[in-house]
Ligand SMILES: Nc1ncnc2c1ncn2[C@@H]1O[C@H](COP(=O)(O)OP(=O)(O)OP(=O)(O)O)[C@@H](O)[C@H]1O
């Protein structure tokens with residue numbers, strides 16, 4: 001980074017200090033990312049895709065990650081979503097909204113009379129030890145979980161929205177949403193009720209009986225959002241969710257994300273190249289060569305003011321990103 005850029009960032013002041021440091025969890029913490037590294041390759045051909053990154057995501061935050069192509073955005077998202085495993089470091093999820101034990105038990109309850117679940121052996125005490133990592137913190141380090149438990153963890157806590165929608169073409173929009181809930185063996189009436197709620201919320205009730213190839217890109221993406229929200233995930237992860245959309249559909253999707261964030265209190269982690277999309281976030285982390293080099297917080301600013309602030313950062317970093325609008 002050049003001297004003028006360094007001065008700019010000093011003036012703006014980073015609020016990253018202390019983020020993700022062990023022991024800094026409080027009641028509002030959703031995820032702590034502590035010294036996470038992901039390297040690809042070996043010997044003289046090592047790529048540091050994510051290079052000692054630490055930060056904290058708070059519950060109910062709408063957080064964006066920006067960076068040039070190859071800066072490590074998708075890798076970081078894949079680590080948070082357990083799709084990929086870290087080379088080093090830890091990722092702690094808070095499993096209790098209030099920081100007290102009972103909700104943490106309920107979060108993982110799939111029928112054990114004691115309220116403890118995810119035990120491979122079916123015995124409560126071992127499951128308890130694995131997931132009850134010291135109430136009232138009730139955090140779980142996903143970098144330490146076995147593949148079986150990771151799969152349960154994903155199913156119970158995460159929702160995904162991809163650039164390419166990933167809907168099943170042989171199912172209607174409604175069935176695509178329902179499928180996510182069926183996998184968790186919920187009651188039929190509950191599935192139907194939740195599905196109707198989501199179809200309304202996302203404005204696609206009138207096309208629910210259509211197949212994905214019969215609706216627009218925007219409607220497909222809203223269906224993908226509904227599917228991601230079906231199980232009330234702790235965290236919604238989105239990698240370039242507006243990448244395949246025209247500007248009107250992109251705006252509708254971003255407004256939907258904002259609504260999900262504000263009304264449903266969904267915590268959202270969104271990767272984007274695009275300053276316009278990023279301006280909907282409450283906070284943005286800027287990645288370069290696998291490191292976080294800056295952070296912006298929207299605070300009380302209007303979206304337009306925040307967009308200008310984002311564009312300022314991008315222009316100082318060589319404007320390697322797109323700035324649609
Ligand atoms: N499976 C892999 N094997 C080897 N190198 C990889 C792999 N996945 C990613 N990389 C490398 O890690 C770095 C970060 O990649 P990543 O996909 O996270 O970037 P990105 O910021 O999402 O880029 P884009 O904006 O193009 O999607 C790149 O240098 C990439 O080539």
Ligand SMILES: [Mg+2]
Nearest residue numbers: 073074075239
């Ligand atoms: Mg990517």
